[in-house]
């Protein structure tokens with residue numbers, strides 16, 4: 001197995017705060033991997049260590065096979081990075097921002113690359129407009145183009161869709177998928193949107209208070225905590241006693257003429273259905289657990305997305321206003 005990112009027993013202490021408390025995970029080549037967690041979980045700290053912006057207290061981090069402490073310059077050459085904050089120069093045009101980034105990374109043939117990226121992202125006609133005239137979605141596109149300009153193997157994105165409206169977020173998801181599939185980039189992103197981790201990423205590490213509490217595909221994580229619920233509406237002729245506890249059934253409940261069965265995975269529900277006389281079942285439905293329930297069960301608290309977004313939006317408005 002080839003890993004793009006390897007993290008072993010990573011610890012980061014800020015005085016009395018354990019920002020990272022012994023975390024380990026690997027990101028496979030070509031994967032979209034997410035760190036999902038609430039405020040203060042340690043997401044940005046992890047990204048900052050992997051992008052060599054800060055150093056760990058202990059533990060090992062390798063990016064593209066290179067140890068971040070041993071050769072940060074070589075790591076930087078392999079990566080692109082999209083910050084949680086907008087980092088563009090407002091007074092410069094999109095092309096000028098891209099040029100600056102290209103110069104920082106000594107990228108050859110930058111102009112053709114920049115134009116190609118802006119074209120793919122559908123904003124080539126705004127290439128020579130100042131960023132101050134750009135919408136938030138367009139700014140994010142320029143930032144992602146900046147991360148891609150040096151053609152890096154691995155892209156880091158810290159909360160790429162924070163504070164964006166639903167349509168813009170959807171548009172960015174498509175763009176991130178495109179960067180992964182068509183540009184062949186491995187992507188590590190952080191998010192505190194369940195939906196984002198669920199829909200966009202191949203694997204998720206749930207992080208809370210500096211610790212990773214679960215790693216897996218969205219389906220694995222949901223199955224781990226919740227289990228699928230098979231709700232069957234039974235006809236009076238159905239013999240309720242024929243439903244018995246088994247290895248695949250973790251819970252049976254009867255409510256009115258319904259039998260509500262919790263199973264470990266979807267395929268178990270199908271096996272169970274096959275055993276019964278379907279003529280005696282009026283209706284049935286499968287309900288899958290959400291990542292939300294998974295998070296709640298694993299951490300004992302909700303990720304509380306809404307309050308978070310409002311606060312972030314406010315912060316972003318204040319920041320943008322003070323800049324002008």
Ligand SMILES: Nc1ncnc2c1ncn2[C@@H]1O[C@H](COP(=O)(O)OP(=O)(O)OP(=O)(O)O)[C@@H](O)[C@H]1O
Nearest residue numbers: 014017019037038039040041042043044045046192
């Ligand atoms: N430079 C710093 N000095 C002191 N403490 C810090 C510093 N940076 C982060 N921390 C603390 O480390 C912990 C993890 O912070 P981090 O920014 O990594 O979390 P996060 O998951 O990115 O949160 P958010 O969703 O708010 O961005 C927090 O308790 C934070 O207050």
Ligand SMILES: [Mg+2]
Nearest residue numbers: 043044045084
């Ligand atoms: Mg953060």
